[in-house]
Each structure stands twice: as C-alpha cells, then as structure tokens.
Amino acid sequence: MHAFTAVYERDGAWWIGYVEELPGANSQGKTIEEVRRNLKEAVELILDANKKLARRASRGKRVIREELKIATS
Numbered sequence: 001m002h003a004f005t006a007v008y009e010r011d012g013a014w015w016i017g018y019v020e021e022l023p024g025a026n027s028q029g030k031t032i033e034e035v036r037r038n039l040k041e042a043v044e045l046i047l048d049a050n051k052k053l054a055r056r057a058s059r060g061k062r063v064i065r066e067e068l069k070i071a072t073s
Contacts, residue, residue, distance in 0.1 A: 002069075002070050002072060003072070004019045004020070004021050004022060004025075004043065005019065005020040005021060006018070006019055006020075006036070006039055007019075007020060008032060008035060008036075011028075013030065014028050014029065014030060015028060015029050015030070015031065015032050015034070015035040016028045016035065017029075017035040017036065017038070017039040018039070019039065019043055022043060022046060024046060025039065025042050025043045025046050026039070026042065027039040027041075027042045
C-alpha cells in the first residue's frame with residue numbers, strides 16, 4: 001500500500017492540511033485531529049471520483065485494469 005505525505009500548518013485559529021502527491025487534496029479544521037479526518041475524506045473522495053471519471057471515459061474500449069504497487073523511499 002502506498003502512503004501519501006500529509007502536511008499540516010497552523011493558520012491563525014485553524015489548521016490546514018494538504019497531500020504533497022495529490023494536487024487538490026486539501027482541507028482545514030479547528031483541531032489537528034479534525035483536519036486529519038477531513039483530509040483523509042478528501043483523498044478518498046478524489047480517488048473515487050477520478051476512478052469513476054476514468055471508467056466512464058474508457059467505457060466501450062478494450063482496456064486492462066490491474067493493481068499497481070509502488071515502492072516508495
């Protein structure tokens with residue numbers, strides 16, 4: 001399983017968070033726990049939406065789908 005890198009920053013009374021490897025995956029929360037939950041949900045929603053868009057675009061085409069495992073350093 002690939003792990004993403006979450007970055008959290010304090011911004012006044014709020015915490016903001018984003019994922020370095022996934023543009024558009026960002027969130028905010030009043031506590032670090034809240035922003036972590038929100039960011040995880042944002043990543044799940046983005047990955048699910050991207051999968052649905054890709055499947056819709058490939059509908060009717062001959063494609064091969066397989067799991068891609070990536071070793072990270």
